[in-house]
Amino acid sequence: MAGSPASAGFGAGFRAMLPLWIGVVPFAAAYAVSARAAGLDPLHAQLMSLLVFAGGAQFAAVGLIAAGAGPWTLISTTFLLNLRHLLYGMVVARTTELRGARRLLAAHLLTDEAFGVHVAHGRGRPAFLVGAGLSLFVIWNAATLAGLVLARSLPDPQAIGLDIVFPLAFLALLVPLVRGGRTLLVASVAGLGAWGLGAVLEPGAALLLATVVAAGLGAVASAGPREAP
């Protein structure tokens, strides 16, 4: 694939995700352990990682299954938690042309992390997005499988502090994008909003609402003299 214009950036995208693997491995393994504890058989636990491929929604589903929730609760919760991906897709589509099979592949691989590294380092390069997404897909599923095999001997990632990988990674992606008063305002409103709303709403809903309010505020504030977003 290397060298062809259509695939330019695939390797770069794949490699850009590698620093996040250290955080992804314990969480995927923890998902597998939680799934087994909730009563899912290994086949269904792995199937969810392969087909749904959305960490937050998978953890939520496992919790709901453990609580005895029905199919419609699982499906509607998944929809709500992943609604922010609609915004990710719209942002990606503005700068990166995706067609045919590559668009379908990107749609399956578009996660928080893939969106983050693509916006920061891969705008305009569809292969970069696919590479980043596939990198996460491979490690998420491999670590799910490892978690299913080693279920009883794995520590909780939060108990050993590795849950901090994700906020630190998104902070490292955020900082270079804050280039003036308006972006600082947007970041502050989104951060405070997500923190405050997180106490009363599902994490995915809190994130979506905080994002929409903050980006909307930024859009209104940007109606005046131009400032790079």
Added chain:
Amino acid sequence: MTTLTWTILAMAAVTFGVRLWGLTLPGTRLRGIGRRFLDHVPVAVFAALVAGGLPGSDAVDGAWRFAAAVVTALVAVRAGGLGPGLLLGLVLYLGARALGWA
């Protein structure tokens, strides 16, 4: 197929559908406030993800997590890229935990 299999397939369908919907919408043709809104989405999303995941289990743990975030942000400004800042912030926080400070 079992009910659980169908449920997982439906979960996959709604997730895929939402992602594909966003990628298919004509965002490139947006003008005015719609375009400016999308311009600000990455900053808003990243800030919300940081704020949602950073708070610690107590004040001391939270202070060390905040310190790790400051280190990560400073290194990201100076060095750019994802790896160096993430690594140094992680080393600081896990080091503090290993020493029993966090």
